[in-house]
Amino acid sequence: MPDRPSSPSTAKDHGALKITGIYLLIGVLWIAFSDEIAASLTSDPVILTRISMFKGWGYVLVTGLLLYSMIRRETATLRQTQVERELLLDENQRQKALLDAIFEADPSGLAVVVGPELRIGYANPAYHYCTPDPHLDPVDQLYRTVWSADPQNSYEEQVEEALYSGKPFICDGIERRLPDGRKFYFTFQVRRIQWNNDPAVLLILWDITQRKQSEEALLQAHAELETAYDLTLQGWVRALELREQETAEHSRRVVEWTISMANALRIDADSLPHIHRGALLHDIGKLGVPDSILLKPAALTSEEWDIMHRHPEFARDLLNEIPYLRKAIEIPYGHHECWDGTGYPQGIQAEAIPLAARIFSVVDVYDALLSDRPYRPAWVERDVRTYLREQKGRQFDPRIVDLFLEMVPSKT
Numbered sequence: 412m413p414d415r416p417s418s419p420s421t422a423k424d425h426g427a428l429k430i431t432g433i434y435l436l437i438g439v440l441w442i443a444f445s446d447e448i449a450a451s452l453t454s455d456p457v458i459l460t461r462i463s464m465f466k467g468w469g470y471v472l473v474t475g476l477l478l479y480s481m482i483r484r485e486t487a488t489l490r491q492t493q494v495e496r497e498l499l500l501d502e503n504q505r506q507k508a509l510l511d512a513i514f515e516a517d518p519s520g521l522a523v524v525v526g527p528e529l530r531i532g533y534a535n536p537a538y539h540y541c542t543p544d545p546h547l548d549p550v551d552q553l554y555r556t557v558w559s560a561d562p563q564n565s566y567e568e569q570v571e572e573a574l575y576s577g578k579p580f581i582c583d584g585i586e587r588r589l590p591d592g593r594k595f596y597f598t599f600q601v602r603r604i605q606w607n608n609d610p611a612v613l614l615i616l617w618d619i620t621q622r623k624q625s626e627e628a629l630l631q632a633h634a635e636l637e638t639a640y641d642l643t644l645q646g647w648v649r650a651l652e653l654r655e656q657e658t659a660e661h662s663r664r665v666v667e668w669t670i671s672m673a674n675a676l677r678i679d680a681d682s683l684p685h686i687h688r689g690a691l692l693h694d695i696g697k698l699g700v701p702d703s704i705l706l707k708p709a710a711l712t713s714e715e716w717d718i719m720h721r722h723p724e725f726a727r728d729l730l731n732e733i734p735y736l737r738k739a740i741e742i743p744y745g746h747h748e749c750w751d752g753t754g755y756p757q758g759i760q761a762e763a764i765p766l767a768a769r770i771f772s773v774v775d776v777y778d779a780l781l782s783d784r785p786y787r788p789a790w791v792e793r794d795v796r797t798y799l800r801e802q803k804g805r806q807f808d809p810r811i812v813d814l815f816l817e818m819v820p821s822k823t
Contacts, residue, residue, distance in 0.1 A: 433481060437474055520597070520616030522549065523606050524570055529554040532606055541597055541616045543587075561587060566599060573601040573612045584623065596623040640735055641688070648691055651698065654705070661778060666690045668774045668819070669742075669767075675814060678766065682738075686767045689742030693771060696726030696743060720755045723747055741765040746772045749806045761808075769808040773799065773815050776806075792822045 520538035524531055534549045542549060543560035558565030564587055569580040580601040587595050598617040605611065648662050669690040673683060697705055700722055704715045711719060726743035730736040744756075745768030752760030777799060780790045790798075796816060803809040 433477065437477065518618060520614070520618075522614040522616075523604070523611050524554050524574070524614060525606050525609050525611040527574075529567070529570060529574070531557060532611065537618070538614070538616060541595075541618075564599075566601070570601055570612055570614070573603050574610060577603045579603075584619070586623075594620070594623075596620045637684075644688060644691055644736075647695060651694060654702070661782060662691060665693070665771070665774050665778050668778075668815070669771050671818060672770045672774065672811070672815060673767070675818065676766070676770070682767075685738040686742065686770075688736060689739040689767060690771055690774075692726070692730070692736070692739060693742050693746055693775060694722070694726075695729060696722035696724065698729070699725035720747075723756050741767045742771045744768075746775060748772070750808050751805050754806070764808075769811050770815075773807050773811050777815070777819070796821060 515535050517535060518537055520535065520541040522531055522534040522538045531549045531552055531554055539545050539547075539549065542557055544557075547557065549557045554565070554570060555567060558567070564585050566580065566582065569582075572578055573580055581598065582600075583598045585597050585599055587597075596619050598619055600615040600617075602613050602615075603610065604613045652662065666687060670683060670687055673686050678686070700719055704711060704718055707715070723744045723746075727740055730740050730743060742765075745759075745765050748754035748757060748759055748764045748768060750761060750764070750769075752758055754764075777795055780795045780798065781792060783789045799807065799812050799816065803812045
């Protein structure tokens with residue numbers, strides 16, 4: 412950055428002092444030495460008188476020429492300084508005009524809040540649009556007055572804190588309704604600055620309405636896609652129920668109880684959709700079991716049980732090929748594992764079994780024993796509850812059994 416030129420008054424003062432100093436120096440030297448020089452040349456009074464006369468005229472001539480030379484040089488310097496200053500002022504004005512044009516055309520709302528009373532000293536047109544009343548000129552208004560119709564989105568405390576402490580503030584995704592009913596979203600940022608040598612804060616309001624609308628459209632499309640997927644899953648399950656001659660009530664009950672248990676155990680909300688789908692698809696692996704085995708009214712042979720016991724693996728292989736359903740594998744693949752390690756297909760035990768699978772195994776056995784099967788009649792509810800208690804620490808997680816029996820009151 413070039414050095415800032417001195418002001419004209421300062422330059423003139425320096426030039427005047429310089430000329431005066433040189434003039435006095437020459438005068439003192441002339442007076443001090445000219446008489447001695449003349450006396451050393453002659454003692455004739457007439458000649459000395461003429462020498463004194465010429466000495467005076469010479470002094471006037473020499474000092475006049477010197478003064479003319481110095482004044483001319485100083486005048487040229489002052490003129491050059493003035494030209495440079497005017498050029499700098501013109502450049503500053505041009506840059507200011509350019510910045511003003513940029514600020515005026517900036518789609519972001521820009522405003523400057525000045526002083527302890529928080530008065531708005533500058534606001535561009537985009538800021539007018541962001542305020543609760545776009546027709547009110549906010550300049551010279553109190554910040555509180557401008558935002559009085561929407562104090563919740565004014566963030567006056569943060570503006571004041573930024574003014575005094577210098578702590579910046581930013582808030583993303585603020586929603587406000589415009590007078591015409593449309594939604595408007597913006598990001599609000601506050602930074603401390605100097606404004607005409609006074610402490611102030613710069614307010615920046617970025618219009619992010621288009622971004623938010625795109626995000627909402629994407630979320631809506633995602634939700635619709637998930638709905639389509641879930642309807643497809645329900646179609647799979649219904650086809651399996653028709654094949655096994657089961658009712659849709661079985662799937663509805665086990666899904667509802669599983670989700671209720673998951674909530675009671677404070678399982679992360681993000682995991683609940685995957686648990687819901689896993690419970691819905693718990694027997695999807697039976698699509699790989701032949702009808703002659705799946706629908707056999709009599710007891711199965713050991714070879715047939717070997718095939719039946721593979722249905723969790725069939726489920727894993729099927730669902731693992733679908734990225735959308737990979738996180739739902741825990742229940743279809745693990746709900747036949749036992750707490751004591753005697754289950755299948757992996758033979759894992761205790762807390763090595765996924766929690767969702769431990770929950771569902773209790774729920775599924777409870778509902779299955781209360782339902783008729785081709786190879787046995789339904790149990791009475793009292794006997795089912797007794798069985799669950801007997802299997803605590805064997806087939807089931809004891810904590811899950813106690814919680815489930817507490818949540819599902821006895822019907823007798």
